[in-house]
Amino acid sequence: LLQDVATHPVAQQFQAFGMATQIALVLGGVIALSVGVHIAKQLLFKNPNEPPMVFSIFPFIGSTVTYGMDPPTFFRTNREKHGDVFTFILLGKKTTVAVGPAGNDFILNGKLKDVNAEEIYTPLTTPVFGRDVVYDCPNAKLMEQKKFMKIALTTEAFRSYVPIISGEVKNYFKKNPAFKGESGMVNVPKHMAEITIFTASHALQGQNVRNRFDESLASLYHDLDMGFSPINFMLHWAPLPWNRRRDHAQKTIAKIYMDIIKERRAKGDDGTEFDMMKHLMNSTYKDGTPVPDHETAHMLIALLMAGQHSSSSTSSWIMLRLAQNPEICEELYQEQVKNLGADLPDLTYEDLAKLPLNQHVVKETLRLHAPIHSILRAVKSPMPVPGTNYVIPTTHTLLSAPGVSASDPAYFPNPEVWDCHRWEADSPNAPTIVRNDASVEDEEKIDYGYGAVSKGAASPYLPFGAGRHRCIGEQFANLQLQTIIAETVRLFKLSNIDRSRKLVGTDYQSLFSRPLEPAFIRWERRD
């Protein structure tokens, strides 16, 4: 038989080709065969107990490219085709998406025995944050760490943060050359990233750490940040230049924090400043173990990194939306004049509660521009999807996308319109929803170990997530963003550079949905 094959005219023609052509032909054949098998499997073998599959041509690649280019459009299109639960292939892994309030609840409030976040996130986050914190430890330990962080964010602490953030914003606009003169144009994400890190580091980590951001810390954090790219889900271990810089930055920053901790311990309680570092370095786990210094240092890195991308991208979107809607910028200014007094006294924590439109601008921007478009979980035991025949097997990854329900006309009339007034009860665009933020008292509450949070099961609006991994930075982020807006509109009128109503597109290439750069806006000094 072998001899017959070898003497077959096709085989003889193949042997007549050069080595390179032979390899190309074999590879082409293998690819064609695997594409054929992949397509046939999708068409012929449909498992009625698994969600419908998004059709794809190439194995492994699956729908990675269409999803990666524009996740919201990918979710919307496939939801229309397949319903609220469907599966697609993301880099070789079957990934099941469950959208809508029921889908959000199914994944985000999943039981610990069923869903797991650390398995997915640890390759990316552990080299950046450091060992033994967040996703480099059992979930029960993370819950305790979140409790330590959350307890530090008291009303008393918030009260002290507003003047700190106000001061940083005013100082930034005073000193930064891009804001010299009567008017100008700026690429807003660059400046919002700086304002976010200056305000967060000063409020959460104290003046001493903040001052170092004018020198070495800014570039070290930049190197650390490079570790947070999607490619590192696969190549986190690779000895690539940016990974080497990431590892060096992680060690150096952790050492800086640990040196400060040692100094503070040696000096004894300074009793002057209330900040996160002071709180964490004096915390103790339930089993009596004091939090080791390296864990305090790593939690400080994690907190700053967790907040940085989300808050900085949100504040950029806010400024872009205000430039697109200059009349809202004016309304925000007038709201302060009316509710705080024409002399615009220095902002306080209490003042923020008197500025509802200011709050609604943040809320509405997070509805349309939530920085985290996809939340992933590994499946640890087969999970029946309530109300369907589907059982999600442990070979799948789960993907929650609360942004889908946040832009669903079933809950938000005219969902594509950025309308900060929709959050007023009598607005024609008012949402038909239950909200799961800390201010809603009558919602079902649950404690995963870091304090009671509302379950959010019925809410289509979850920019801060839900369940055991829910954000603990929500109140801080709101306070930081509201203070930044209030200070900005006191100083400037914003508009698009061509005075149009255009808005830049979204960059989904990084892990966070941020504005495509350059994203220029025009500012004009109010006085």
Ligand code: HEM
């Ligand atoms: C978790 C959003 C700001 C610290 C989360 C999650 C979301 C989120 C959606 C859940 C992730 C998941 O379930 O996998 C946001 C948004 C922010 C923001 C939209 C700003 C606009 C902050 C800030 C901090 C912070 C300022 C710190 C001060 C955390 C932490 C977690 C978290 C520690 C918990 C991670 C876990 O338990 O797995 N955030 N966040 N976030 N966020 Fe935020």
